[in-house]
Amino acid sequence: MDGSLILFNILNPPVLFFFVGMLAVFLKSDLEIPQPLPKLFSLYLLLAIGFKGGYELAESGMNLQVAMTLVAAIVMASIVPVYTFFILRLKLDHYNAAAIAATYGSISAVTFITAGSFLEKLHIPYGGHMVAALALMESPAIIIGLILVRIFAPKNGNEEFSWGEVLREAFLNGSVFLLVCSVIVGILTGEKGWEKLQPFTQGIFYGALTFFLLDMGLVAARRIRDLSKTGSFLIGFSIIIPIANAILGILVSKILGFGQGNGLLFAVLCASASYIAVPAAMRLTVPEANPSLYVSMALALTFPFNIIVGIPLYLEIIKILGL
Numbered sequence: 001m002d003g004s005l006i007l008f009n010i011l012n013p014p015v016l017f018f019f020v021g022m023l024a025v026f027l028k029s030d031l032e033i034p035q036p037l038p039k040l041f042s043l044y045l046l047l048a049i050g051f052k053g054g055y056e057l058a059e060s061g062m063n064l065q066v067a068m069t070l071v072a073a074i075v076m077a078s079i080v081p082v083y084t085f086f087i088l089r090l091k092l093d094h095y096n097a098a099a100i101a102a103t104y105g106s107i108s109a110v111t112f113i114t115a116g117s118f119l120e121k122l123h124i125p126y127g128g129h130m131v132a133a134l135a136l137m138e139s140p141a142i143i144i145g146l147i148l149v150r151i152f153a154p155k156n157g158n159e160e161f162s163w164g165e166v167l168r169e170a171f172l173n174g175s176v177f178l179l180v181c182s183v184i185v186g187i188l189t190g191e192k193g194w195e196k197l198q199p200f201t202q203g204i205f206y207g208a209l210t211f212f213l214l215d216m217g218l219v220a221a222r223r224i225r226d227l228s229k230t231g232s233f234l235i236g237f238s239i240i241i242p243i244a245n246a247i248l249g250i251l252v253s254k255i256l257g258f259g260q261g262n263g264l265l266f267a268v269l270c271a272s273a274s275y276i277a278v279p280a281a282m283r284l285t286v287p288e289a290n291p292s293l294y295v296s297m298a299l300a301l302t303f304p305f306n307i308i309v310g311i312p313l314y315l316e317i318i319k320i321l322g323l
Helices: 001-011 012-026 036-060 065-089 093-104 111-120 129-136 139-152 163-172 172-203 205-229 229-258 260-271 277-285 291-321
Strands: none
Touching: 001 012, 001 111, 001 291, 012 111, 012 205, 012 291, 036 111, 036 129, 036 172, 036 205, 065 093, 065 129, 065 139, 065 229, 065 260, 093 139, 093 229, 093 277, 093 291, 111 129, 111 205, 111 260, 111 291, 129 172, 129 260, 139 277, 163 172, 205 291, 229 260, 229 291, 260 291, 277 291
């Protein structure tokens, strides 16, 4: 692997500020992002990336390549939780296996955004329709995770279960709803809407991403302590499974004829793990699962691995396979 790509990615200012956040915790600094702001930054990033993707999708239009990408995204988000569930069942009970499988079947929007920034710095083009793929990959994993619980978990005759609540959480979760609606607004308003919002959605984008990753560094460093509860099996899972999922995504990209940029973003979507939407849904619908397992794995291990090493590694694999 070309080590210069890792160095190139690490020297990206938002990624460096992720390390600043981690360093602040390790050195016991009192650095802190006031609590309402991380949520605001998260919503802003989802709105900005969704709106831009919708605009670019409106410009390019729907074609066979776009349709195949969206179908592939839904399929990957549906099958990853299934096979990871059975791997996790080697060591865990049904509830924790399903919650972690759903977490790794879903996506991290910030990892996707970081990968997009990496591609832009390398001047590698990618399609706006990849944002639509991002939006479509959040909910299927939640639904599949709940189905796995219903099929394999011990039955309780008095247990109440509402599929309406599950579907509501899967599709109307705040982050999913905002991202999907931002894509739709971008499609409907087209170039005129883009011209009006570009100073907001693009001008301050990297500043917001930098602050968000600084906060993620703070949170990730605090979560590292929870990893002692996961054991070596889950620590290994947090690194090996994302790589395996990325390779599977790259193979799908090669079969479907994606270019390097789209192939990398698709691989990143397959490799990332949700630390916002899915944990919120799992806490509500699978209270038997331990949040310190799936949240700490996704946030303290898989997320930093992907933004530091994973993104350059996946691009190198893509180049080797000749996408």
